[in-house]
Amino acid sequence: MDIANSRWLWLSTVPVVMIVLLQAAIFLRRAWRDGKEMGLTEEKLKTGFKTGIISAIGPSIAVLAGMLALIATVGGPVAWMRLTVIGSIAFELPAAELGLSQFGYSLGDEGISETAYAAAVWAMTLGGTGWLLVSAFGTRHMETVRSKISNGNEKLIPVISAAAMLGAFAYFLSGEVAAGTPETGAAAVGGLAMLALLHVADSRDIQWVREWSLGAAMFVGLLAGVAVQVTVGSWW
Template identity: 50%
Template structure:
């Protein structure tokens, strides 16, 4: 029996679906509760809808990019695992690396013609064990992290938003400089994405254009992507 027949079998799809269903259930549970309590803390229906809608609009581009990456996983790991790992926990780069480590541990290269069911199983073991820590640590310690955040603000409520903006800028500076310093089409994509967003948000804020706020990220990411692809 070819390992891909096992990888794409019904029991594997059922196992993969259970994890994705928990992820969706959590999203829907939190969504519902945020909507109800959002109104109680004084957010309007329009604000809640705008938040949800803009999140959905902006997710399309990245999700299609993830789908492109899923193809790389599909050919060597089959549908069920690829679909599960990218809907839940993983990212393309991480999963490819973990799967590669798993097959190499039994002396086979990921996707090589001699790939067998044992190598496949070890890849899945490695992907599972390599990521389970994120679920366990956030499952157990997330409320404790709030104490760290308050400590960073030194007990001053006014400082909390500053801390958040600093953290966001720090994280995205880390993600950005890794691309900027390549000095290639990725640098151009970064610069065009940044410039477009700057223009769109300044316009949206000064003229109070709500639709433009919601589409700003979607338009910026595609503008950057398309212009940069002329430089590849």
């Protein structure tokens, strides 16, 4: 852990995090400029920006909790860098475990060698490269693919986009629902809370409820999952 939290490791991870922050700033600037070119008012742009920040709170809590677990296993610098770039504790911990296991260690063991630690870091880094390469070289072609799927019908593009998002969320959610009773309870209660909040926001036209609905639903679902775990445990 002295090596994992050393000054040189902190310094080596700073440039990676700075690049991510620079990308975020560039995307924000482009979105703001393109929004104005599309005819959006500054008020609508500010509302969208605020909604995006609020909607990110819920997922960020999960990433923060995962970072605490990752700090205890691979140290602060690597945890900071990996979750800044990828943000998926569900990938990072198994990847670190895979690297350590090649030398007979497991996460949480005492006396992990420097070589085993380096293998864990390389497994996390190289294992996540695929996503970055797909994003770097494939993103510019996604609009073309989407247009071909819609066969030139502009009305189908929003439908295809919504279906793709639903499919992605369903893929990740199905694994969690099958993991155990607490996970199933968390997903069910969180989903019902989201529907209820959106119903209130739409029926009464309350914008702030709509903005906070995602984070609130995730938090309610999290509490429900903990309650099920504490009271009845896992039935499968």
